[in-house]
Amino acid sequence: MAVNKDNYCVIMGGGIGSRFWPFSRKTLPKQFLDFFGTGRSLLQQTFDRFKRIVPVENILVVTNDMYADLTRKQLPELAPEQILLEPTRRNTAPCIAWAAYHIRALNPQANIVVAPSDHLILKEDDFLSAIQKGLEFVSQNDKLLTLGIKPNRPETGYGYIQIAESIGDNFYKVKTFTEKPELELAKVFVDSGEFYWNSGLFMWNVNTIIRAGELLLPELAAKLEPGVGVYGTPEEKQFIDENFPACPNVSIDFGVMEKADNVYVSLGDFGWSDLGTWSSLYDLSPKDEAGNVALKCQSLLYNCKDNILVLPENKLVVVDGLEGYLIAEADDVLLICKKDEEHAIRKYVNDTQIKMGDEYI
């Protein structure tokens, strides 16, 4: 595929992925894990994907200081200055704003695709075509573009985007963004044909996003704009360490996308999943005839149905008489719970931290 030197990619890789505990740990969150045993972590897969359409030297990873070594180790192709290290966890808006100021200092014509580091894309060619078209679109239009996914089920774990009129060639103006809906509402959304999953993947020209941030998030811009002049220089990290912690904790969705009046969406079906939960992993994985999923481990199942087992390679798991359970083990933690009650995982993590301290988190 064609590679445009004005195209940049920002991979957001600072999350802690607590919904995948204990497989995902604070010291090794899910984007660094190889869930399917393909040999490449989700972060590496994301990098592999975008380097087909973005020059490798234009790919940035924004992550937390504590994941610096992990990121360098998993992506040795990146020069040190291509890894932006946040001193504290904020939300997506500060991360994206910093990346935009940084990139503008390198290339004031840059078009940027911002992508999470933990998504699965099965139809990669279709996906990359859409990204290329989107980058072309934002290079010529002062618009904020997001990627909407055609829903195949009334998923309650995703936010939705309602589309308004088409402006041609599969681009639509966005009418509303919605929070994660209840099941009944999700069914209405899907049946309407007007609602698409919010992928959390964005495209824009660097000047468009900086302008939107200055307009809609002045408090954030006030912290980062003074760094103009040091972005892209050896002093950048020190400036960020001093100023980033004071940035407001706000998401790009809430802070910009839901408020701006120039937001558009490009639609598609890319075999996409945000791999947000064990259930989504279950849905995506090959199953035995009784609906059981066993990832990585060896398994011997008796009277078992609709379970998902994720344990270390070479581990043998023998289970007799379970239905609909998650059995996940990593290092020193084994979790067994109903797989449709996985929302409780945050509670398990919290209780574990309270009772046992940080050792198992």
Place this chain on the structure above:
Amino acid sequence: MAVNKDNYCVIMGGGIGSRFWPFSRKTLPKQFLDFFGTGRSLLQQTFDRFKRIVPVENILVVTNDMYADLTRKQLPELAPEQILLEPTRRNTAPCIAWAAYHIRALNPQANIVVAPSDHLILKEDDFLSAIQKGLEFVSQNDKLLTLGIKPNRPETGYGYIQIAESIGDNFYKVKTFTEKPELELAKVFVDSGEFYWNSGLFMWNVNTIIRAGELLLPELAAKLEPGVGVYGTPEEKQFIDENFPACPNVSIDFGVMEKADNVYVSLGDFGWSDLGTWSSLYDLSPKDEAGNVALKCQSLLYNCKDNILVLPENKLVVVDGLEGYLIAEADDVLLICKKDEEHAIRKYVNDTQIKMGDEYI
């Protein structure tokens, strides 16, 4: 307690304990494991117990060649010649007969207590008093003595001994030995007051047992009697390696105790368990208020009842929504099954061996 230099103890430690798989492995069977985290394995506990009444140099362990290193490591107090190594697995009669010939070569007046290596004894003083009384009894009587345990429940996992007339001082003639009964019969046994659990623990004078073996198991004696002259010498191991494999595979219960006419039983209640199954381990272990047992591991349980968890130390196990399950993990195997269906464990082990080979056995 008094230690008599004519008293010997034979600890049988060659079993493979497959009913405790995966905790008990072929390369590390249950007698070498520390189930309760006391710091001493079942074998070590057995040794610790008997050395209070038997001179350490008179304690023998009979085990399999493959457990030689494990035994030496766990019981460094034993001289090399105190560990009798079977070249092949036979049953209890060949093991006991060899030990008897060996001991007679060292001390023709020896009185012997033969004990399994995997029993739990909670009332140790009562137990040792009974053993001392029993050894005194067999030193003066040409009788085979076994230990009967007063049953506290209609256990179907044990064999029973029916007693006949008392000969005073808590010794009774044995009327019959029975196989493991069905539940209804077990209830009748317990209610009758005439039936006691067969502990598999024996006492006799060395000449009594050798004579009984020669009379009742001539095929076995024919293999081992020719070694008289080499027992207790450096040539003993070679003789055993050549002749032991040809010994008949027969238990001491079936081959001698059920057939001899001079069999007596000493009765007691010693807080005894043969720790034969996960259920017996569950019954013996401290429980939380919902009846859950967690051995060794850390646990965080939600909506859980009557489960037994046995996992490595420092492992955190989080379980939500299980009742009556066994969750056992050791090394590279995790087993989850209903704890009252543990008879299926042999099936799991067999299937594992067929499908995966020896790696997980």
